[in-house]
Amino acid sequence: MSLPKHVRLVEVGPRDGLQNEKQPISTADKVRLVNDLSAAGVQYIEVGSFVSPKWVPQMAGSAEVFAQIEQKPGVTYAALAPNLQGLEAAIAAGVSEVAVFAAASQAFSQRNINCSIEQSLARFVPLMEVARANGVQVRGYVSCVLGCPYEGEVDPAAVAHVARELFNMGCYEISLGDTIGTGTPGKTRQLIEVVSRDVPRDKLAGHFHDTYGQALANIYASLLEGLCVFDSSVAGLGGCPYAKGASGNVASEDVLYMLDGLGINTGIDLTALVAAGQRISDVLGRPNASRVARARQSAG
Amino acid sequence: MSLPKHVRLVEVGPRDGLQNEKQPISTADKVRLVNDLSAAGVQYIEVGSFVSPKWVPQMAGSAEVFAQIEQKPGVTYAALAPNLQGLEAAIAAGVSEVAVFAAASQAFSQRNINCSIEQSLARFVPLMEVARANGVQVRGYVSCVLGCPYEGEVDPAAVAHVARELFNMGCYEISLGDTIGTGTPGKTRQLIEVVSRDVPRDKLAGHFHDTYGQALANIYASLLEGLCVFDSSVAGLGGCPYAKGASGNVASEDVLYMLDGLGINTGIDLTALVAAGQRISDVLGRPNASRVARARQSAG
Numbered sequence: 001m002s003l004p005k006h007v008r009l010v011e012v013g014p015r016d017g018l019q020n021e022k023q024p025i026s027t028a029d030k031v032r033l034v035n036d037l038s039a040a041g042v043q044y045i046e047v048g049s050f051v052s053p054k055w056v057p058q059m060a061g062s063a064e065v066f067a068q069i070e071q072k073p074g075v076t077y078a079a080l081a082p083n084l085q086g087l088e089a090a091i092a093a094g095v096s097e098v099a100v101f102a103a104a105s106q107a108f109s110q111r112n113i114n115c116s117i118e119q120s121l122a123r124f125v126p127l128m129e130v131a132r133a134n135g136v137q138v139r140g141y142v143s144c145v146l147g148c149p150y151e152g153e154v155d156p157a158a159v160a161h162v163a164r165e166l167f168n169m170g171c172y173e174i175s176l177g178d179t180i181g182t183g184t185p186g187k188t189r190q191l192i193e194v195v196s197r198d199v200p201r202d203k204l205a206g207h208f209h210d211t212y213g214q215a216l217a218n219i220y221a222s223l224l225e226g227l228c229v230f231d232s233s234v235a236g237l238g239g240c241p242y243a244k245g246a247s248g249n250v251a252s253e254d255v256l257y258m259l260d261g262l263g264i265n266t267g268i269d270l271t272a273l274v275a276a277g278q279r280i281s282d283v284l285g286r287p288n289a290s291r292v293a294r295a296r297q298s299a300g
Numbered sequence: 301m302s303l304p305k306h307v308r309l310v311e312v313g314p315r316d317g318l319q320n321e322k323q324p325i326s327t328a329d330k331v332r333l334v335n336d337l338s339a340a341g342v343q344y345i346e347v348g349s350f351v352s353p354k355w356v357p358q359m360a361g362s363a364e365v366f367a368q369i370e371q372k373p374g375v376t377y378a379a380l381a382p383n384l385q386g387l388e389a390a391i392a393a394g395v396s397e398v399a400v401f402a403a404a405s406q407a408f409s410q411r412n413i414n415c416s417i418e419q420s421l422a423r424f425v426p427l428m429e430v431a432r433a434n435g436v437q438v439r440g441y442v443s444c445v446l447g448c449p450y451e452g453e454v455d456p457a458a459v460a461h462v463a464r465e466l467f468n469m470g471c472y473e474i475s476l477g478d479t480i481g482t483g484t485p486g487k488t489r490q491l492i493e494v495v496s497r498d499v500p501r502d503k504l505a506g507h508f509h510d511t512y513g514q515a516l517a518n519i520y521a522s523l524l525e526g527l528c529v530f531d532s533s534v535a536g537l538g539g540c541p542y543a544k545g546a547s548g549n550v551a552s553e554d555v556l557y558m559l560d561g562l563g564i565n566t567g568i569d570l571t572a573l574v575a576a577g578q579r580i581s582d583v584l585g586r587p588n589a590s591r592v593a594r595a596r597q598s599a600g
Contacts (some may be wrong), residue, residue: 003486048338127473181595184561213554213562213591216517222484254513261484261514291513295481295548
């Protein structure tokens with residue numbers, strides 16, 4: 001058993017976590033969240049999304065958020081940019097790194113972004129060129145890597161295909177997303193083994209949802225397979241629309257607690273991270289979905 | 301990576317899960333829970349506890365519960381019997397297997413059962429003799445194996461000492477309990493490595509609490525270390541995630557979901573187990589603490 005000494009946590013709370021919130025969240029609260037996270041030592045924060053406000057109204061103010069956050073040296077502040085128009089808006093807002101996403105399942109791609117997997121990939125080609133010309137790094141997400149709400153099981157070879165296409169197109173890292181949280185540790189390891197034939201393990205990240213409580217076990221399994229980048233969401237913000245009331249994104253605090261216990265360095269302070277998560281939970285008026293946060297609050 | 305093909309789940313919900321409930325629960329509801337569990341395929345159920353009703357009033361009716369449950373062939377119906385008096389009551393009630401417990405932490409032993417570790421072990425000697433004479437098997441629990449609420453870190457050698465004493469005294473299996481849920485996978489593996497120098501791995505069980513969300517990762521780590529018996533509690537009974545002082549038993553449904561995904565046989569049907577957990581949650585009038593149960597109910 002050899003585990004990585006250092007893990008990079010990609011904090012997706014401000015974007016993936018908040019994007020489906022129906023209630024208005026002020027720019028000041030979003031800025032505060034991002035600044036709280038960087039102050040806690042988080043080195044990579046997905047701050048917002050440059051998408052049509054028609055589809056994701058909560059992210060409409062992402063340019064404003066970027067303009068107002070304190071940009072701490074050494075921290076990457078990224079945004080989702082699903083198409084060329086989004087990329088151009090992101091560049092105009094001074095964003096230095098963007099993320100694109102594709103699905104490993106044809107049915108999910110059609111229902112979620114209204115086009116086939118191949119069509120979605122083709123659309124990224126001009127985006128990648130503009131990003132390259134502007135010195136903007138691009139990270140790729142693949143969704144439904146361990147299950148699809150419409151197709152059920154997803155073939156690891158299908159995941160490997162999409163991951164390879166994104167990687168060959170120029171994405172510097174591919175985040176494998178268990179969108180519906182149905183993955184378990186053995187399947188996670190098998191997936192990484194298959195995908196890593198096409199994309200090196202040090203270019204892969206794990207993005208696990210805790211809908212079925214499996215996220216930490218899957219992260220531990222991924223660590224054993226050599227992954228050292230994981231996406232997570234402070235206070236477990238966000239969730240899967242297909243599992244109402246159940247949690248979605250794995251809570252950053254819970255991941256950090258495990259990594260701390262494993263002696264793996266992240267540069268993040270747990271107490272400060274718990275405080276950041278509690279503050280945004282209070283803003284949203286909802287229970288903190290991090291078990292570590294709840295346990296510490298009960299104990300304290 | 302070689303995982304066991306079969307795992308035995310020890311269902312502790314009716315005992316460990318319900319014992320701290322303040323509201324009265326009828327014998328009929330307890331009996332129904334046990335019968336639901338055996339109908340779902342659970343092969344080992346800790347049904348009740350023969351302790352002073354002064355200390356654990358909820359378990360006062362354990363003999364009645366034993367008298368009324370349907371005893372399915374091949375299923376073990378066990379009870380906690382902390383002392384000779386409890387064992388005699390358990391034998392009178394027709395119980396064929398009991399459990400005793402000791403702590404790995406001196407401070408926890410003093411505060412929880414009001415005697416030192418050595419005193420508690422000494423008290424089990426006459427109990428073991430009477431059990432042996434009556435053909436009653438005894439299972440041993442060790443608590444605080446990965447942390448103590450009073451002492452903090454617990455030395456794996458201290459756990460090994462208590463485990464060895466119980467094993468040498470005649471306990472056929474030793475369940476290692478992470479009572480406060482602070483364990484993480486690396487420490488879990490290290491603990492098993494140390495303890496297994498004194499007690500064979502196939503005589504060890506894992507009892508994890510999900511207070512910090514680490515239970516499934518710890519169970520996966522334990523599987524990799526060769527353990528194939530785990531304690532769990534249907535619907536996560538005994539640890540409400542929204543209440544202070546949550547003990548946080550890992551939910552049987554969440555463990556089973558992971559084991560099913562790993563292709564490990566348990567003989568238990570997940571759908572029936574989820575139904576059993578929901579029924580008792582409804583009786584108690586509290587949210588189901590199993591993530592799998594919540595996700596399935598949202599999806600369905």
